[in-house]
Amino acid sequence: MKDIADRVGVSIKSVSRVLNGEGGVSPATAQRILDIASEVGFRRNDLARDLRRGHRTGTIGLALRRSSTRFYDDLIRGVEEIAEERGALVLTAGSRSAERERETLLALSSRRVDGLLVEPNGPDHSFLSAEQAMGTPVVFVDRPPSRLTADTILSDDFAGGRAATAHLVAHGHRRIGVIGALPDLHTVRERLRGHEAALAEAGIAPDERLVRLNRETADQAHAAAAELLAAVDPPTALFTLNNVCTIGAARALREAGRESRVALIGFDDFDLADLLTPPVTVVAHDVTEMGRQAARLLFARIDGYAEPPQRIVLPVELIARGSGEIEP
Amino acid sequence: MKDIADRVGVSIKSVSRVLNGEGGVSPATAQRILDIASEVGFRRNDLARDLRRGHRTGTIGLALRRSSTRFYDDLIRGVEEIAEERGALVLTAGSRSAERERETLLALSSRRVDGLLVEPNGPDHSFLSAEQAMGTPVVFVDRPPSRLTADTILSDDFAGGRAATAHLVAHGHRRIGVIGALPDLHTVRERLRGHEAALAEAGIAPDERLVRLNRETADQAHAAAAELLAAVDPPTALFTLNNVCTIGAARALREAGRESRVALIGFDDFDLADLLTPPVTVVAHDVTEMGRQAARLLFARIDGYAEPPQRIVLPVELIARGSGEIEP
DNA sequence: CACAGCTACGTCAACGATGACGGTCAACGT
DNA sequence: ACGTTGACCGTCATCGTTGACGTAGCTGTG
Numbered sequence: 153m154k155d156i157a158d159r160v161g162v163s164i165k166s167v168s169r170v171l172n173g174e175g176g177v178s179p180a181t182a183q184r185i186l187d188i189a190s191e192v193g194f195r196r197n198d199l200a201r202d203l204r205r206g207h208r209t210g211t212i213g214l215a216l217r218r219s220s221t222r223f224y225d226d227l228i229r230g231v232e233e234i235a236e237e238r239g240a241l242v243l244t245a246g247s248r249s250a251e252r253e254r255e256t257l258l259a260l261s262s263r264r265v266d267g268l269l270v271e272p273n274g275p276d277h278s279f280l281s282a283e284q285a286m287g288t289p290v291v292f293v294d295r296p297p298s299r300l301t302a303d304t305i306l307s308d309d310f311a312g313g314r315a316a317t318a319h320l321v322a323h324g325h326r327r328i329g330v331i332g333a334l335p336d337l338h339t340v341r342e343r344l345r346g347h348e349a350a351l352a353e354a355g356i357a358p359d360e361r362l363v364r365l366n367r368e369t370a371d372q373a374h375a376a377a378a379e380l381l382a383a384v385d386p387p388t389a390l391f392t393l394n395n396v397c398t399i400g401a402a403r404a405l406r407e408a409g410r411e412s413r414v415a416l417i418g419f420d421d422f423d424l425a426d427l428l429t430p431p432v433t434v435v436a437h438d439v440t441e442m443g444r445q446a447a448r449l450l451f452a453r454i455d456g457y458a459e460p461p462q463r464i465v466l467p468v469e470l471i472a473r474g475s476g477e478i479e480p
Numbered sequence: 481m482k483d484i485a486d487r488v489g490v491s492i493k494s495v496s497r498v499l500n501g502e503g504g505v506s507p508a509t510a511q512r513i514l515d516i517a518s519e520v521g522f523r524r525n526d527l528a529r530d531l532r533r534g535h536r537t538g539t540i541g542l543a544l545r546r547s548s549t550r551f552y553d554d555l556i557r558g559v560e561e562i563a564e565e566r567g568a569l570v571l572t573a574g575s576r577s578a579e580r581e582r583e584t585l586l587a588l589s590s591r592r593v594d595g596l597l598v599e600p601n602g603p604d605h606s607f608l609s610a611e612q613a614m615g616t617p618v619v620f621v622d623r624p625p626s627r628l629t630a631d632t633i634l635s636d637d638f639a640g641g642r643a644a645t646a647h648l649v650a651h652g653h654r655r656i657g658v659i660g661a662l663p664d665l666h667t668v669r670e671r672l673r674g675h676e677a678a679l680a681e682a683g684i685a686p687d688e689r690l691v692r693l694n695r696e697t698a699d700q701a702h703a704a705a706a707e708l709l710a711a712v713d714p715p716t717a718l719f720t721l722n723n724v725c726t727i728g729a730a731r732a733l734r735e736a737g738r739e740s741r742v743a744l745i746g747f748d749d750f751d752l753a754d755l756l757t758p759p760v761t762v763v764a765h766d767v768t769e770m771g772r773q774a775a776r777l778l779f780a781r782i783d784g785y786a787e788p789p790q791r792i793v794l795p796v797e798l799i800a801r802g803s804g805e806i807e808p
Numbered sequence: 809c810a811c812a813g814c815t816a817c818g819t820c821a822a823c824g825a826t827g828a829c830g831g832t833c834a835a836c837g838t
Numbered sequence: 839a840c841g842t843t844g845a846c847c848g849t850c851a852t853c854g855t856t857g858a859c860g861t862a863g864c865t866g867t868g
């Protein structure tokens with residue numbers, strides 16, 4: 153700005169005025185300033201600007217684990233849709249591991265985003281209470297925080313798990329294999345709890361040999377499904393706790409040639425579920441809507457909404473496509 | 481920081497020293513400062529820090545169109561992998577439309593990222609020459625920039641298009657339908673040009689009635705495929721120019737019951753391609769590697785690498801799975 | 809004992825921008 | 839002729855932090 157001011161022969165403040173459309177500068181001078189500015193390719197340094205103007209950067213941070221497929225595109229779509237309405241910039245950063253999550257969140261926070269949207273990944277989010285105290289609102293998506301109180305938008309994982317297993321039971325299954333990711337994830341625990349509740353309601357004793365957790369990749373899920381199918385008394389149905397596991401299990405069923413004999417229900421919808429043979433029955437949740445609601449709540453907080461933290465639970469829906477209706 | 485300094489009874493500079501591990505502060509004082517700092521939940525304001533320290537923010541910006549599936553997760557994975565090695569933060573922001581792309585890039589730039597990675601989306605990137613002049617390197621991924629000279633990492637779209645069509649021709653096809661997205665995208669044009677080259681080499685006259693572009697969603701591609709199949713003289717094979725189109729076409733083939741009669745080759749690999757019936761033959765490119773190379777080049781530029789802009793073209797690979805080997 | 813050399817601090821200006829406030833000058837009213 | 843007004847523009851302090859440099863006090867040395 154100083155450069156421009158010197159070349160036009162005015163003060164730096166006049167340049168600032170023109171660039172912010174403040175008025176109080178003669179049209180002739182303003183035009184010259186604009187000309188020179190575009191000539192030298194000036195870009196205002198928003199870091200300095202935000203520093204002076206007091207902590208409103210028009211930016212929110214979004215920290216994601218980035219594990220599964222589909223989920224993230226849909227979620228980001230919802231968040232960006234709302235952010236765009238109010239002209240905010242969404243800065244997305246990855247948090248694959250728990251340590252990385254901490255770094256990412258602190259980095260976003262120390263870059264002074266106006267708010268944080270977190271898909272949590274660690275065992276302890278208490279460090280974020282400092283940001284909350286500083287006035288940076290934090291909203292959690294898909295899973296609740298640990299050791300922290302904050303707004304949270306969730307899917308009804310329990311109801312989904314229960315609906316899936318109840319559906320299988322209604323179709324005559326009593327031995328249901330379960331494949332899922334890390335049991336320290338809230339979603340995994342809740343879906344499993346729903347599964348167990350449905351078993352209990354049907355008077356079926358849970359069999360822990362049928363449950364394979366800690367399967368984080370499609371390949372691991374594939375191996376787990378193959379193991380289950382090869383057992384002496386194999387399950388007649390599989391319930392997979394996320395779409396990565398569903399894909400692995402579908403592949404194992406196909407390889408074993410059992411895809412039309414063993415039932416399969418997956419949590420999370422995924423592209424092409426309808427094109428597999430048989431088409432895959434899933435418990436679907438509207439992830440884009442989850443992103444929208446989370447963003448709306450975050451912006452409300454940024455605007456000063458001060459009610460106690462909310463926990464919003466979004467409904468899930470069982471979509472029967474064929475694989476879940478196979479009878480034993 | 482001032483708050484902490486007052487409470488400990490030292491100068492603000494000593495606090496800065498401790499927080500940056502500079503030394504020159506007695507262990508006792510340092511400990512007291514650290515205690516108070518964590519007590520009040522202090523977070524350094526990196527905006528101010530970067531402002532003072534002169535334009536190195538340890539951050540790169542990544543602007544993405546976010547259109548297709550799979551592609552983005554893989555790309556981001558590659559970029560973050562390299563960024564993590566050097567402890568840089570990747571801020572990803574969406575640029576769905578051309579105007580939005582401009583806004584996004586300018587916003588990232590005025591937040592003083594050290595470099596920009598762009599999956600281009602607009603007809604004119606000349607405005608970025610100002611950032612280049614300011615010393616912010618810009619690297620383009622997947623498609624080249626327009627009206628700007630900059631490093632670019634591409635896949636060999638031409639060779640891929642040519643290989644796909646040559647493969648179909650080798651299996652006896654002479655009427656090949658093509659479905660793709662916007663023809664102003666470089667990737668679409670190159671893949672199509674490859675297709676036409678392969679036709680010419682086989683002495684087949686191109687038939688523009690078999691080419692359906694501007695199909696941006698799976699539904700639109702689905703409709704286009706259905707139209708082609710319903711024609712009086714339908715194609716015996718389809719070449720789809722990206723995975724969204726491939727999915728739409730696969731769905732149309734299935735609905736028409738022609739999936740084992742009409743050949744299909746898609747550009748871009750996608751999850752579950754191997755599980756469809758028949759499994760889908762694709763031209764695959766290593767998107768994660770593209771992200772890695774782009775990030776590596778960007779960091780090299782940030783570190784001062786000053787050779788002329790490069791254009792790196794990554795190889796593609798045809799993966800025969802079944803659908804592309806159907807004969808007419 | 810004078811002096812160098814070290815440790816452990818503090819002071820000040822600066823990064824790039826803007827808010828608050830003040831000044832100049834022409835036009836205008838009385 | 840003189841005060842008032844408003845348009846136009848400048849000065850200064852400030853946001854939170856760090857680099858450059860200064861200084862007080864202590865230790866060791868010749």
